[in-house]
Amino acid sequence: MERFTTGRIRNVALLGHSGSGKTTLVESMLFAAKAINRQGRVEDGNTVSDFEPEEHRRGTSLQLSVVPCVWQGTKVNLVDTPGYADFAGEQASALRAVDAAVLVVSAPAGVEVGTELAWQRLREAGTPTMVFVNKMDRDGADFEAALGQARSALGRGCVPINFPIGAAAAFSGIAGVLKGDAPGDMEAALSEAKEQLTEAVAETEDQLTERYLEEGDLPLEDIERGLRRGILDRQIAPVLAGSAITGAGVADLIEAIIDYLPSPDRAGERAASVGGEEISLPANPDGPLAASIFKTAADPFVGKASYFRVLSGTMRPNQEVFNSTRNESERVGQILVPVGKVQESVPDLAAGDIGVVTKLAHAVTGDTLTTRTDGVQAPPLEFPEAVYSVGVHPKSQADLDKMSSALSRLGEEDPSLVMRRNGETGELVVLGMGDTHVDVMAERAKRKFGVELDMRVPQVPYRETISKTTNTEYKHKKQTGGHGQYGHVLIRLEPRERGAGFEFGAQVVGGNVPKEYIPAVEKGVVKAMQEGADGFPMVDMRVVLYDGSSHSVDSSGASFEIAGSMALKQGVRAAAPVLLEPIMRLQLTVPESAAGAVVGDLNGRRARINGMTPQGGVAVIEAEAPQAEVQQWATSLRALTQGRGTMRLEFDHFGEVPSHLTQKIMEATAAR
Incomplete structure (x- = not known):
């Protein structure tokens, strides 16, 4: 070309x-x-x-x-x-x-x-x-x-x-x-x-307004010039x-x-920065090189293709450029022009043009290519917030081996997909804009990288806590040949405020539990808290070691660790354990005509509506709802608002699961 x-x-x-x-x-x-x-x-x-x-x-x-x-x-x-x-x-x-x-x-x-x-x-x-x-x-x-x-x-x-x-x-x-x-x-x-157009054009400049009012019309060249200005000024x-x-x-x-x-x-200078200082960047082919990568295509055979717009300067082939976003050097080979899926080689691209380079080592969508001397950086690309979640699992061991790499490549290709590992459940969770979005991701993973994915409703990271104070005692005693095992502890379990976390204390008097074994007791307690009474991590409680006993020969750190662990498991049952679930904060913007239906649907999902504010034909709804109820709610919101509703979703706090749902959750978790 x-x-x-x-x-x-x-x-x-x-x-x-x-x-x-x-x-x-x-x-x-x-x-x-x-x-x-x-x-x-x-x-x-x-x-x-x-x-x-x-x-x-x-x-x-x-x-x-x-x-x-x-x-x-x-x-x-x-x-x-x-x-x-x-x-x-x-x-x-x-x-x-x-x-x-x-x-x-x-x-x-x-x-x-x-x-x-x-x-x-x-x-x-x-x-x-x-x-x-x-x-x-x-x-x-x-x-x-x-x-x-x-x-x-x-x-x-x-x-x-x-x-x-x-x-x-x-x-x-x-x-x-x-x-x-x-x-x-x-x-x-x-x-x-023509009269409507002339009036609209006349309003774009004072000079045209005066001429139109005086003469009742505008010549064709003025209309066309004013039309260009009116379009540019929106x-x-x-x-x-x-x-x-x-x-x-x-x-x-x-x-x-x-x-x-x-x-x-003629479109106006682009905002950019150099060394953190804001600058305006005209589309000058003789200016400093700055190219913004606006799309990445992942190909398992060809490699990565980076689509870019030359903001300033001229992009030439076979040169080293500087990725100012990553602070890395990149080697540019051929300069290509995309024509759908076909790419044609060109000698260079001037400011304002669009092209493709392949096999850049570090660049991803949103990065800026420049020279190390110029160091120009375009503003980051902003994508809509992903609000629809799926848990992603490989269908076979062969898929497991390739899954992380495939998803990483697909994430480069589509930055509106968000991938994160849940630290508590260990599950890989993918967030997208809706069910079709993540379905297409799975289809591409299979076609491009040979990875078959099983997508499920994500596991919810439930937690446990206690609701009343209780004392419990456990004696670990085991006699075998030679040294035996002996650890004896009395602990008190106390509930704490939501979000206060875990605290361990020791109030032993008289040395009944030697000081060197107290850390082992704490270690055993902490280990037992990771699984709780029903398989969920325990939070928001205080454990106090207040008494116990030891044996001069058979006691050891391992014995007291076991005693601390078993004492906690035993005591939790008597301390009225409760299940906690993550509560999400929602901010919704919906048409006023759909606000009633949206609120009604949220109420059916155990949500709490914190406020609703009308704003020029739309309603902004603030609410809290359990994660289990809203992690795939984006599709329902779309249906309720005929596609006009938007949602922001973020974690807020942990709240108590209603007692009538606890058993159902326990059974579902055990069945996994």
């Missing part, structure tokens, strides 16, 4: 609700640009941007894909993203790589949940955006309705710059608002749309129509991307 200067590059992400036609639109744009000879179909599994077997099987995008096309000398890097909420992390990665976005809306369905969520992410990221109303050829397509929904849900800045001619079976083409090429029966609608989101299937309106979309969306050198 040829070289492109920074001003002749556009980096654009496609976002929208799942099924709105993003992947088909990418395919149609490639076909229009003559980058492919035949337009593929999602249903046939032969599109350029959906190339993973898991995507073919499900008929939907599961990861971002970079596909460039060239239109009249300008390179447009299209970044196709999944619309399904479980893969929101891919959208976060994509937005690091681009300067603008196209929000795809289905004309028959209108603005959907995924549309609103994508718009919210674009607003938070400050990404200039166009809206493309797709599927105008489908039954039920209604551009006016979709436009009205967009203006209502996304803002009054959504103004059309072209209109469809007809709809559904009668859809025959596109009429431009500024081109004056409308059929006679559409002149009034386009005239009104005051205007132009709306276009078309059909990715028929291709109508697709060339208009590409031209609008090139004409109105910013090139990297």
Whole structure:
């Protein structure tokens, strides 16, 4: 592929609700640009941007894909993203790589949940955006309705710059608002749309406002200049129509991307830092090298492929660069340009362009490649919080041997997956965005690394404590040939406040238990507490050694350790043991209309609602709930809120398990 200067590059992400036609639109744009000879179909599994077997099987995008096309000398890097909420992390990665976005809306369905969520992410990221109303050829397509929904849900800045001619079976083409090429029966609608567009443009600059008020109109060059400024400042989101299937309106979309969306050198300087000091980084090909890795692909044969955006400078092949995030040197070999799953070699990439390097030794997603002299570092990539948990187990010994390595590689590929070992249960727990997210992870582990995983509801790290004070005595006495064993202790068990932890004390008088054996008693007590009375670690209690006896010949540290251990086990039964469970703190943001259903569902999960605050159409709910009830609740929340609810989840404290559930938990634990 040829070289492109920074001003002749556009980096654009496609976002929208799942099924709105993003992947088909990418395919149609490639076909229009003559980058492919035949337009593929999602249903046939032969599109350029959906190339993973898991995507073919499900008929939907599961990861971002970079596909460039060239239109009249300008390179447009299209970044196709999944619309399904479980893969929101891919959208976060994509937005690091681009300067603008196209929000795809289905004309028959209108603005959907995924549309609103994508718009919210674009607003938070400050990404200039166009809206493309797709599927105008489908039954039920209604551009006016979709436009009205967009203006209502996304803002009054959504103004059309072209209109469809007809709809559904009668859809025959596109009429431009500024081109004056409308059929006679559409002149009034386009005239009104031009007036709306002119008013929106006039509001972007004081000079344009004055001119519009004085003259009642603006010349075409002022409208186009103001439109670019309004898009860049996120005051205007132009709306276009078309059909990715028929291709109508697709060339208009590409031209609008090139004409109105910013090139990297006009998109504004990027935030970065050098030595902890914040700087602004212009997209200057002659500036200091800085490239941000926004995606990693794990391949068991080729190795690691790192997708990067050149923020500044020029990336050249066969050079040593500095990973300023890891403080490590990296060797760059070939510079490649991704075209879906295919990669083409290029001589270099200027600031603003997107490329791939393979086999970097240390780099992961979010890292910055620079030179040791410059030391530039881009801000860290932030991913949505993973709130759906599964316990992961190998299906065989062969799988066990490969599991850790495979999961580590998959975690590099998808940083929105969080993997941690539970120190109490010993179980490996994977957290993702939802059940589909972790299912896809398991499928990839099998396909890429030959590892079969068994995924279960995670084990809950229960604990035990006592609820009343008791005294207990245990004498360990064993006589064999030669020296025997003798250790005799009297201990007191006392409950402590929740979270106070364990404390051991000695109040022995008269030397009945020699001082040198007291640490052995404590060691035995601590060892017995690890398994408790019912197999769970014990916490929040004080054990006091207050008396005992010893034998001048048979006593030893080992004997008193056994005595301490057995005394604790014996005493716990008499001290009214209770089971404790981890309680999680939840912060939920849900539509006000769904708040009642969400609270009702939480109440059925033994939750305690601490507060609910309305905030502009949504309710923020603060609650506490047992981990056992909410570790896979993310899917229920999605159903209760039609996908509009979000959740933050973190450990808060341990609380007492209701007595009627204790036996059931004991039986389930014993059955493992």
